[in-house]
Amino acid sequence: MELKRVVVTGLGALTPIGNNVPDFWEGLTNGVSGAAPIKGFNTEKFKTKFACEVKNFNPEDFLEKKEARKLDPFVQYALVATDEAVKDGGFDFEKLDTNRIGVIWGAGIGGLKTFLDEISNFAKGDGTPRYNPFFIPKMIIDIAPGHISIKYGLRGPNFATVSACASSTNAMIDAFNYIRLGMADVIISGGSEAIINEAGMGGFNAMHALSTRNDDPSTASRPFDKDRDGFVAGEGAGTIxxxxxxxxxxxxxxxxxxxxxxGMSADANHITAPHPDGLGARMVMTNALKDAGLTTSDIDYINVHGTSTPLGDISETKAIATLFGEDAYKLNISSTKSMTGHLLGAAGAIEAIAVILAVKNDIIPPTINHFTDDPAFDPKLNFTFNKAQKRTVRAALSNTFGFGGHNASVIFKKYEA
Known part of the structure; x- marks a missing residue:
């Protein structure tokens, strides 16, 4: 069976450094940090008091007030980013076979704000279960693709993927396979996340996963820097x-x-720590290259998972060095999480958009906030520190790795007729 070719025809983004794709790309190429003190709740007693929040966003600018109240923020973000992508792609669904258009969406946690609010309200009461009838439909992860399909009348494949921080990359891979196998013509894919609240920040603080650089939030996300001390939480959505x-x-x-x-793989090592030698990371990139029919010499750029954690950055770099060999020195490598923070289940989607635009525009977004070299990293590797670089990007790879050892990678290349 001859596999069909799959192309990207619409993009949408709602991120900590831009509320649409043009602004997001401008923020990336100019090295803008989205980290700032949290405005969404009182952080006085929290270890980490900053994050990469979505800014200047009012859901009622996009959704009716009554509708917005029925949606968790992660679903609001999904609908807004998808609206941009649909318009960007010039889709008129009334002229298309909507039975062959689907939605496959990723999120790692889903409606955490809804869950927090409902349980908090119950705990403050007299024990009588007075829950909002929208509690469950607002919270569950698969409600995001459900709402997207309902809005546009799309009756093709519709489900959610959940693999922690690899969720939206897995969603793209599933969408890719459905289309190239001839089971759909178009699939809206991507991911959204909204965990910057008391439960999200408190939970990740308890794991010692977050940076606590409260005195300098804008430089707190420091992938590959000697003084990195954890990731910076982010929120938003990306639609491809x-x-x-x-x-x-x-x-x-x-x-x-x-x-x-x-490509997909598992670390099979630890619930939160990556394999120290990057075995799972190496395998997922190997699988992606094999699936694409490409070799390491064909790749010009890797948007790495690069969360700014002490162990994760080392593990991923070991995987790249081992797999790519001498070709590793010809690559540009960058972590756009240095600017956006870590959007968890939405990370793969917005980082795929960064890769797609790098391929289209021949510009590599930088890894910002690099101050001190870490001897753990080969100085000959090009981490694209602090400033965007122009170069021809024939093909680029995007890595996402999630708690539980879930790894997913996708490869985009220049379209050739």
């Missing part, structure tokens, strides 16, 4: 619309890039 090539050409769609491969 994938489409079968001939279907896209028939409707005259603009094409950003071609998705050519996806």
């Amino acid at each position: 619309i994938l489409e079968e090539l001939e279907h896209a050409k028939a409707r005259g769609a603009k094409i950003y890039a071609e998705l050519v491969g996806g």
Whole structure:
């Protein structure tokens, strides 16, 4: 069976450094940090008092007030980013077969704010279970693709993927496979997350996973820097619309890039710590390259998972060095989490958008906040520190790794007719 080609025809983003794709890309290429003191709740007694929140966002600018109240923020973010992507792609669903258009969405945690609010209200009461009837439908992760499909009348494959921080990359891989196997023409894919609240920040603080650089939030996310001390929490959404090539050409769609491969693997090592030698990370990149029919010499850029944790950055770099060998020195490597923070289940989606735009525009976004070299990293590797770099990007790889040892990678390349 000949596999169909899959291209990217629509993008949408709601991020800590830009509330749409053009602003997001401008923030990335200019090295803007999205980290700042948290405004969403009182952080006085919290170890970490900052995060990468979405800024200047009012859901009622996009959704009716009554509708917005029924949606957890992670679903609000999903709908807003998808609205941008649908408009960007020039889709008129009334002229398309919506039975062959689906939604596959990723989130790692989902409606945490809704869960927190409802349980807190119950705990303050007299024990009578007075729960909001929208409690469960607001909270569950699969409600995001459900709302997207309902809004546009899309009756194709519809479900959510959950693999912690790899969730939205797994969603893209599933969408990619459904389309190239001929089971759908178009799939809206991506991810959203909204965990910057008392439960999210308190939980990650308890794990000692977050940076506590409260005196200098804007430089707290420091991937590959000697003084990195944990990740910075982020929130938002990214939407990538994938489409079968001939279907896209028939409707005259603009094409950003071609998705050519996806890989998955497991660390099988520890619930939160990566394999110290990067075995799972190496395997997932190997699988993605094999799926794409490419070699290490074909890749010009890797958007790494690069969370700014002491162990994770080392493990991933070991995997790249081992797999790519001498080709590793020809790569640009960068962690855009240095700017956006870590969006957990949405990270793969917004980082895929960064990769797609790098391929399209031949610009590598930087790894900002680098101050002190760490001898654990090979100084000959190009981490694209502090400033964007121009270069031809034929193909680029995006890595996402999640708690539980879940690894997922996707490869995008320049579209060639």
